[in-house]
Amino acid sequence: MRKILSGLFGTSVLCTGLMAAPALAQDQSAQDQSTDDQSDDDEFNDNNVITVTATKREGFVQDIPFTVQAVSGADVEASGAIDLSTVVERFAGVELRTSQPGIGAIAIRGIAELNTSNIAGGTGAAVGLYVDEAPFTVAGLMPQAAVYDLERVEVLKGPQGSLFGEGSLGGTIRLVTNKPDSNRFEARANYQIGAVEDGGTNHQLTGMINIPLVEDVLAFRAVGFYYDMAGWIDRINPDVAVGFGPGVNTANPALPNTISTFTEGSIEEDHNDSESYGGRFQLELTPGDGWRVNASAMFMDAERGGLSRGTLDRVSTVSTDFEDTEDELQQYGLVIEKQFDFGTFLSSTSYFDREIIYTQDQIGLVDVANDLVFGISAALLGAPESVSGLRGDFGSGTEDFSQELRFVSDFGGDFQLTAGAFYRQRDFTFDFTTPTEPPASAAVLNAAVGAPIFTAPGQGDTQINTVAETEQWAIFGEATYDITPSLHLLVGGRLFNESRESSTTAFGVFIGAIPAQTFTTGADETLFTPRLSLSYDFAENITGYVTYSEGFRSGGQNDLNPFVPAIDLQEYDSERIATYEAGLKTRFDDSGVTLNVAFFYNDWSDLQVVLAEGPGGAGEVLGNAGSARSYGVDAEINWQVTDALNIAATAMVMETGIRDSVLTVPDPTGVGPDIPVPVGTDIPQTAEEQFSVVASYNEPISNDLSLFARGAVSYLSGSVTNLTAVTGQTIQPATQPGFTKVDFRVGLEHDNWSLALFADNLFDEDIILGTRPGVTARDFVTGDLAFIQGPPRVIGLALGVRY
Numbered sequence: 001m002r003k004i005l006s007g008l009f010g011t012s013v014l015c016t017g018l019m020a021a022p023a024l025a026q027d028q029s030a031q032d033q034s035t036d037d038q039s040d041d042d043e044f045n046d047n048n049v050i051t052v053t054a055t056k057r058e059g060f061v062q063d064i065p066f067t068v069q070a071v072s073g074a075d076v077e078a079s080g081a082i083d084l085s086t087v088v089e090r091f092a093g094v095e096l097r098t099s100q101p102g103i104g105a106i107a108i109r110g111i112a113e114l115n116t117s118n119i120a121g122g123t124g125a126a127v128g129l130y131v132d133e134a135p136f137t138v139a140g141l142m143p144q145a146a147v148y149d150l151e152r153v154e155v156l157k158g159p160q161g162s163l164f165g166e167g168s169l170g171g172t173i174r175l176v177t178n179k180p181d182s183n184r185f186e187a188r189a190n191y192q193i194g195a196v197e198d199g200g201t202n203h204q205l206t207g208m209i210n211i212p213l214v215e216d217v218l219a220f221r222a223v224g225f226y227y228d229m230a231g232w233i234d235r236i237n238p239d240v241a242v243g244f245g246p247g248v249n250t251a252n253p254a255l256p257n258t259i260s261t262f263t264e265g266s267i268e269e270d271h272n273d274s275e276s277y278g279g280r281f282q283l284e285l286t287p288g289d290g291w292r293v294n295a296s297a298m299f300m301d302a303e304r305g306g307l308s309r310g311t312l313d314r315v316s317t318v319s320t321d322f323e324d325t326e327d328e329l330q331q332y333g334l335v336i337e338k339q340f341d342f343g344t345f346l347s348s349t350s351y352f353d354r355e356i357i358y359t360q361d362q363i364g365l366v367d368v369a370n371d372l373v374f375g376i377s378a379a380l381l382g383a384p385e386s387v388s389g390l391r392g393d394f395g396s397g398t399e400d401f402s403q404e405l406r407f408v409s410d411f412g413g414d415f416q417l418t419a420g421a422f423y424r425q426r427d428f429t430f431d432f433t434t435p436t437e438p439p440a441s442a443a444v445l446n447a448a449v450g451a452p453i454f455t456a457p458g459q460g461d462t463q464i465n466t467v468a469e470t471e472q473w474a475i476f477g478e479a480t481y482d483i484t485p486s487l488h489l490l491v492g493g494r495l496f497n498e499s500r501e502s503s504t505t506a507f508g509v510f511i512g513a514i515p516a517q518t519f520t521t522g523a524d525e526t527l528f529t530p531r532l533s534l535s536y537d538f539a540e541n542i543t544g545y546v547t548y549s550e551g552f553r554s555g556g557q558n559d560l561n562p563f564v565p566a567i568d569l570q571e572y573d574s575e576r577i578a579t580y581e582a583g584l585k586t587r588f589d590d591s592g593v594t595l596n597v598a599f600f601y602n603d604w605s606d607l608q609v610v611l612a613e614g615p616g617g618a619g620e621v622l623g624n625a626g627s628a629r630s631y632g633v634d635a636e637i638n639w640q641v642t643d644a645l646n647i648a649a650t651a652m653v654m655e656t657g658i659r660d661s662v663l664t665v666p667d668p669t670g671v672g673p674d675i676p677v678p679v680g681t682d683i684p685q686t687a688e689e690q691f692s693v694v695a696s697y698n699e700p701i702s703n704d705l706s707l708f709a710r711g712a713v714s715y716l717s718g719s720v721t722n723l724t725a726v727t728g729q730t731i732q733p734a735t736q737p738g739f740t741k742v743d744f745r746v747g748l749e750h751d752n753w754s755l756a757l758f759a760d761n762l763f764d765e766d767i768i769l770g771t772r773p774g775v776t777a778r779d780f781v782t783g784d785l786a787f788i789q790g791p792p793r794v795i796g797l798a799l800g801v802r803y
Contacts, residue, residue: 050070050072050152052064052068052070052152052154053154053174053176054068054154054156054172054174055163055418055478056163056406056408056418056420057408057416057418061585062541062543062585062587062594062596063543065488065490065533065534065535065543065545065547065583066156066157066158066533066545066547066549066581066583066598067156067157067158067581067583067596067598067600067634068154068155068156068157069090069091069154069155069157069636069650070152070153070154070155071087071090071152071153072151072152073149073150073151073152073153073178075090075696076147076150076153077148077190078696078708078710078745079694079710079712079743080192080743080745080756080758080760080798081147082146082147082148082204082206082225082227083101083144083145083146083147084096084106084142084145084147084173085098085101085790086760087147087153088106088155088173089692089712089714089741090648090650090692090694090712090714091155091650091692092634092636092650092651092652092690092691092692093108093109093157093634093650093652093654093690094106094107094108094155094157094171094173095107095108095112095685095686095687095690095716096769097112097685097769097770098142098769098788099307099308099309099769099770099788100272100274100304100307100308100325101144101274101276101302101304102141102142102143102144102302102304102325102327102356103141103142103307103325103358104141104142105125105126105127105139105142106126106127106129106142106173107126107127107170107685107686108127108155108157108158108170108171109157109158109170109171109600109602109630109632109634109652109654110170110602110630110654110656110683110686110688111126111127111169111170111171111577111602111604111630112126112127112170112685112686113125113126113139113553113608124139124166124167124553124554124555124556124574125137125138125139125142125167125169125553126139126167126169126170126553126575127167127168127169127170127171127172127173128160128164128167128168128171128172128173129142129143129145129172129173129175130164130172130173130174130175131145131174131175131177131298131331132174132175132176132177132296132333132335133333133335133346133348133350133404134331134333134348134350134352134402135167135350135352135400135402135424136175136331136352137167138354138398139167141354141356141396141398143300143329143354144276144300144302144327144329145175146223146225146278146280146300147175148190148206148208148223148225149177149178149188149206149208149221149223149280150175150176150177150178151176151177151178151179152176153173153174153175153176154172154173154174154176155171155172155173156168156171156172156173156174157170157171157598157600157634158170158171158547158549158551158579158581158600158602159171159529159549159550159551159552159577159578159579160172160549160551161494161529161530161531161549161550161551161552162476162477162478162492162493162494162529162530162531162549163418163476163478163492163494165422165472165474165476165494165496165529166472166496166498166552166553166554167553167554168551169551169552169553169575169577170551170577177280177282178208178210178221179221179282179284179294180210180219180220180221180282180283180284180294181210181212181219181221182212182213182214182215182216182217182218182219182284182286183212183215183216184210184212185210185211185212185803186208186209186210186802186803187207187208187209187210187802187803188207188208188800188801188802188803189205189206189207189208189800189801189802190204190205190206190207190798190799190800190801191203191204191205191798191799191800192204192205192758192796192797192798192799193796193797194758194760194794194795194796194797195794195795195796196230196231196232196791196792196793196794197232197764197792197793197794198232198314198792199230199231199232199270199273199792200230200231200270200273201230202227202228202229202230202794202796203226203227203228204225204226204227204228204229205225205226205227206223206224206225206226207223207224207225208221208222208223208224209221209222216286217285217286217287217288218283218284218285218286219283219284220281220282220283220284221281221282221284222279222280222281222282223279223280223281224277224278224279225276225277225278225279226276226277227274227275227276227277228275229273229274229275229276230270230273231269231270231271231272231273231274231305231306231308232270232272232314232791232792233270233271233272233306233308233309233310233314233315233316233789234267234268234269234270234271234310234314234315234316235267235268235269235271235306235315235316235317235318235323236264236265236266236267236315236316236317236318236779236781236782237265237266237267237268237318237319237321238262238263238264238265238317238319238363238388238780238781239262239263239264239265239388240260240261240262240319240366240386240387240388240389241260241261241263242258242259242260242261242370242374242384242386243258243259243261244256244257244258244259244378245257245258245259249371249375250368250371251368251369251371251372251375251510252371252372252375252376252448255371255375255376255379256375256378256379257371257375258367258370258371258374258375259367260366260367260370260386262317262363262780262781263781264781270305271305271306271316271318271323272304272305272306272307272308273304273305274302274303274304274305275302275303275304276300276301276302276303276304276327277300277301277302278298278299278300278301278329279298279299280296280297280298281296281297281298282294282295282296283295283296290338290339290340290344291336291337291338291339292335292336292337292338292339293334293335293336293337294333294334294335294337295333295334296331296332296333296334296335297330297331297332297333298329298330298331298332299328299329299330299331300327300328300329301327301328301329302325302326302327302328303324303325303326303327304324304325304326304327304358305323305324305325306318306323306324306361307323307360307788308769308788308789308790309786309787309788309789310779310786310787310789311779311782311784311785311786311787312766312784312785312787313782313784314789314792315779315782316779316786317363317779317780317781317782318361318363319361319362319363319366319388319389319390319391319437320359320361320362320389320390320391320437321389321437322359322391322393323359323360323361323391324358324359325356325357325358325359326356326357326358327354327355327356327357327358328354328355328356329352329353329354330352330353330354331350331351331352331353332350332351333348333349333350333351334347334348334349334350335347335348335349341410342409342410342411343407343408343409343410343411343417344407344408344410345405345406345407346404346405346406346407346408347403347404347405347406348402348403348404348406349402349403350400350401350402350403351399351400351401352398352399352400352401352402353398353399353400354396354397354398355395355396355397355398356394356395356396356397357393357394357395357396358394359391359392359393359394360391360392360394361389361390361391361392362390362391362392362434363389363390363776363780364776365390365434366387366388366389366390369387369390369436369510370386370387372448372509372510373385373386373387373436373440373444374386374387376444376447376448377441377443377444377447380447381443381444381447385440385441385444387436387437387438387440388437388438389436389437390434390435390436390437391434391435391437392432392433392434393431393432393433393434393435394430394431394432395429395430395431395432396428396429396430396431397427397428397429397430398426398427398428399426399427399428400424400425400426400427401424401425401426402422402423402424402425403422403423403424404420404421404422404423405420405421405422406418406419406420407419407420414481414482415479415480415481415482416479416480417477417478417479417480418477418478418479418492419475419476419477419478420475420476420477421473421474421475421476422472422473422474422475422476423472423473423474424470424471424472424473425469425470425471425472426469426470426471426472427467427468427469428466428467428468428469428470429465429466429467429468430464430465430466430468431463431464431465431466432462432463432464432465433461433462433463433464434461434462434508434510435458435461436458436461438457439457439458439461440457440458440460440509441457442454442455442456442457442459445459445460445509448460448509449509449514453514460508460509460510460514461508461509461510462506462507462508462509462510462511462513463505463506463507463508464504464505464506464507464508465504465505465506466502466503466504466505466557467502467503467504468500468501468502468503468557469500469501469502470498470499470500470501470554471498471499472496472497472498472499473496473497474494474495474496474497475494475495476492476493476494476495477492477493478490478491478492478493478531479491479492485537486536486537486538487534487535487536487537488534488535488536488537489533489534490531490532490533490534490535490547491530491531491532492530492531492532493528493529493530493531494528494529495526495527495528496526496527496528496529496552497524497525497526497527498524498525498554499522499523499524499525500521500522500523500524500554500555500556500557501520501521501522502520502521502522502557503518503519503520503521504518504519504520504557505517505518506518521557521571523555523571523573525554525555525573525574527552527574527576529549529550529551529552530548530549530550531547531548531549531550532547532548532549533545533546533547533548533549534546534547541586541587541588541589542584542585542586542587543584543585543586544582544583544584544585545581545582545583545584545585546580546581546582547579547580547581547582547583548578548579548580548581549578549579549581550576550577550578550579551576551577551579552574552575552576552577553574553575553608554574555571555572555573555574555608555624556571556572556608556622557571572608572622572623572624573606573624574606575604575605575606575607575608575624576604576605576606577602577603577604577605578602578603578605579600579601579602579603580600580601580603581598581599581600581601582598582599583596583597583598583599583634584596584597584598591639592639592640592641593637593638593639593640594636594637594638594639595635595636595637596635596636596637597633597634597635598633598634598635599631599632599633599634600631600632600633600634600654601629601630601631602629602630602631603627603629604627604628604629604630605627606624606627607624607625607626607627607628608622608623608624609622609623609624609625609626625660626658626659626660626677627658627659627660628656628657628658628659628683629656629657629659630654630655630656630657630683630686631654631655632652632653632654632655632688633652633653633654634650634651634652635650635651635652636648636649636650636651637649644697644698644699645695645696645697646695646696646697647693647694647695647696648693648694648696649691649692649693649694650691650692651690651691651692652689652690652691653688653689653690654688655688656682656683656686656688657679657680657681657682657683658677658678658679658680658681658682658683659679660679681720682719682720683720684719684720684721685719685720685721685736685770686719686720687716687717687718687719687738688717688719689715689716689717689738690714690715690716690717691714691715692712692713692714692715693712693713693714694710694711694712695710695711695712696708696709696710697709697710698749704750704751705748705749705750706748706749706750707746707747707748707749708746708747708748708749708754708756709744709745709746709747710743710744710745710746711742711743711744712742712743712744713740713741713742713743714740714741715738715739715740715741716738716739717738718735718736718737718738719735719736719738720735720736721735721736721770721771736768736770736771736787737766737768738768739765739766739767739768740765741761741765741767741790742761742762742763742765743758743759743760743761743762744758744759744762745757745758745759745798746758747798752801752802752803753799753800753801753802754798754799754800755797755798755799755800756797756798757796757797758794758795758796758797758798759793759794759795760791760793760794760795761790761791761792761793761794762793763793764792764793766787766789767789767790767791767792768787768788768789768790769787769788769789769790770787770788771785771786771787771788
């Protein structure tokens with residue numbers, strides 16, 4: 001609570017600055033402000049003129065020889081988005097797979113982590129996330145990135161291995177922030193309140209202030225936010241009864257088997273709520289002679305409740321009272337830039353520090369735990385004990401230092417060059433325990449190991465502690481050459497080396513690690529990823545291109561393999577992807593239409609997949625096995641229908657499939673051989689048909705007042721749940737349903753304020769993001785299928801003020 005109050009205080013400081021804004025801005029011409037605002041609006045009226053830095057040099061979207069899609073910061077704010085979950089809905093082929101903010105991954109064109117649960121091993125991400133120049137990616141634990149006060153969002157589809165390197169297997173998302181302005185005072189604040197269907201009330205407060213400190217030389221910009229988000233899934237706290245039954249005791253075959261029965265207990269409403277606050281601060285110095293220095297700091301603190309998974313009735317059986325998350329993040333950056341007549345040199349230094357502590361219910365293992373605890377106590381001690389709850393307590397810490405040096409040429413001729421060097425060191429810690437509720441007695445634990453080792457309840461709980469370090473360096477470059485005024489060649493590549501070291505200590509009765517076991521692993525990889533592109537200008541605004549590019553995702557360690565002692569595989573290597581893309585980018589000035597189409601083929605090899613699991617699905621061993629492919633078409637259109645009406649749409653249709661019969665999944669019973677995955681099986685959790693349409697209308701109704709409206713429709717088709725489900729060896733459904741989401745907002749905008757009525761998920765569609773794994777695919781009390789879900793309908797008001 002103290003942290004939340006601190007966040008409110010910080011945001012209040014920004015709002016106080018807003019109230020003082022007229023006095024600070026009294027010397028600024030209202031006409032100048034109006035002109036600047038109009039210029040900013042005009043810049044993004046048409047997709048053609050969005051300037052991006054997707055190739056680490058400024059350029060128009062239409063001139064880049066691969067698929068880049070972008071939206072302006074103004075459009076992001078107009079949508080009411082507070083984080084990436086809403087922003088990515090604008091981009092067909094981009095999916096956010098998350099069970100709550102801060103936990104999950106991004107997929108682009110079906111390429112994502114197939115093993116997001118193996119976060120312990122320090123696995124690399126499949127899609128890169130950047131804030132300005134700084135990497136912002138942690139595999140399986142994608143940070144909650146605030147999207148207020150952005151200049152634009154760029155989505156680079158396809159592997160970006162040459163310029164962005166590791167973590168950009170499927171593509172890269174860049175959040176480009178607004179920079180301090182030393183010539184203009186500016187301040188804004190927004191408050192949004194929303195009633196959540198089947199839940200409580202959302203409160204979202206954001207603010208920004210830009211202060212020129214020395215005209216043309218020095219400026220400061222600060223952004224703050226506070227989000228109090230209501231939950232909508234009610235938690236059932238089950239009553240658990242245990243008895244003997246037929247079958248084999250999975251924990252100890254020498255003991256009788258047990259059956260755990262779950263019935264409805266108490267109810268906790270809106271279990272998946274959250275509170276978060278944070279800020280972003282920048283100080284920029286432009287002393288002249290081509291110099292620019294930008295120092296930045298960002299922080300975020302969050303407290304979250306349970307995961308957003310439950311039945312379609314929005315209930316979830318959770319065996320522990322302690323399912324929650326605490327998430328703290330800091331990032332610091334320093335960018336130094338020097339412009340010369342022939343080009344620009346840039347140094348980018350960043351430091352990222354994140355600590356996340358979270359508890360997840362392990363109800364699927366309650367019966368397995370009772371096999372051990374109840375069976376032993378009843379058979380050997382005569383006083384049966386039972387487990388009514390089981391949880392996993394996770395703690396993860398990431399420290400990441402990175403340094404990039406880059407040169408971007410401005411030779412003024414047919415040849416241009418971007419070249420640089422990159423270094424990163426990442427320290428990663430992971431702690432994992434699985435306490436039973438109530439804790440097993442010392443007598444039961446001693447009976448389990450056959451020796452008088454324990455003296456207090458709970459001493460035999462599983463504990464796994466990992467320390468991992470990765471060090472990475474790379475040199476990279478891309479060169480372009482105009483063969484003729486219409487024919488352009490791009491050649492690039494990245495030479496990359498990464499060394500990894502990891503040490504894990506494991507202890508616990510459940511995993512057979514008595515006494516504690518310690519093992520270390522290490523690996524070293526060197527890779528080269530090229531890019532080659534040829535583009536041709538058929539006419540002034542019609543360009544065709546073909547591009548070949550490669551990307552990779554780092555390997556890692558199997559730090560949870562103490563759960564699976566029969567498999568001795570401690571390391572797995574990088575995944576690789578090769579993408580072939582051919583596209584056409586067009587612009588028709590007379591009709592106000594921009595139309596871009598791209599055809600792509602992805603060849604994905606050395607997949608990092610689960611090769612074995614521990615009892616009840618606890619723990620996973622990963623390895624490189626098999627390959628997959630996906631191919632399809634990406635399209636986007638932007639139509640400025642009138643001065644007041646704009647329609648933007650993106651669509652993607654693709655086919656995906658597993659290519660090799662060597663790909664298998666573990667037998668869930670733990671007894672039989674591995675089960676082959678049928679060739680042609682779709683890549684899991686990948687919607688093969690997606691589209692998004694946004695219509696924006698803004699019409700003046702007086703000299704200083706406008707009416708605006710915005711409607712958005714996004715669609716994702718159904719998809720395969722996971723590779724185990726398609727073999728028919730689990731009660732988890734083989735497919736999950738798709739959904740269509742409709743958002744709408746309408747309001748009035750004045751020079752200094754705006755007021756809007758909005759409805760997100762207008763028709764209260766079930767937003768299915770995934771299924772629960774294994775035996776937890778069905779709720780233990782209701783028996784209904786359980787899904788990871790996005791928010792239901794939210795209806796509310798948004799108020800904005802600016803100076």
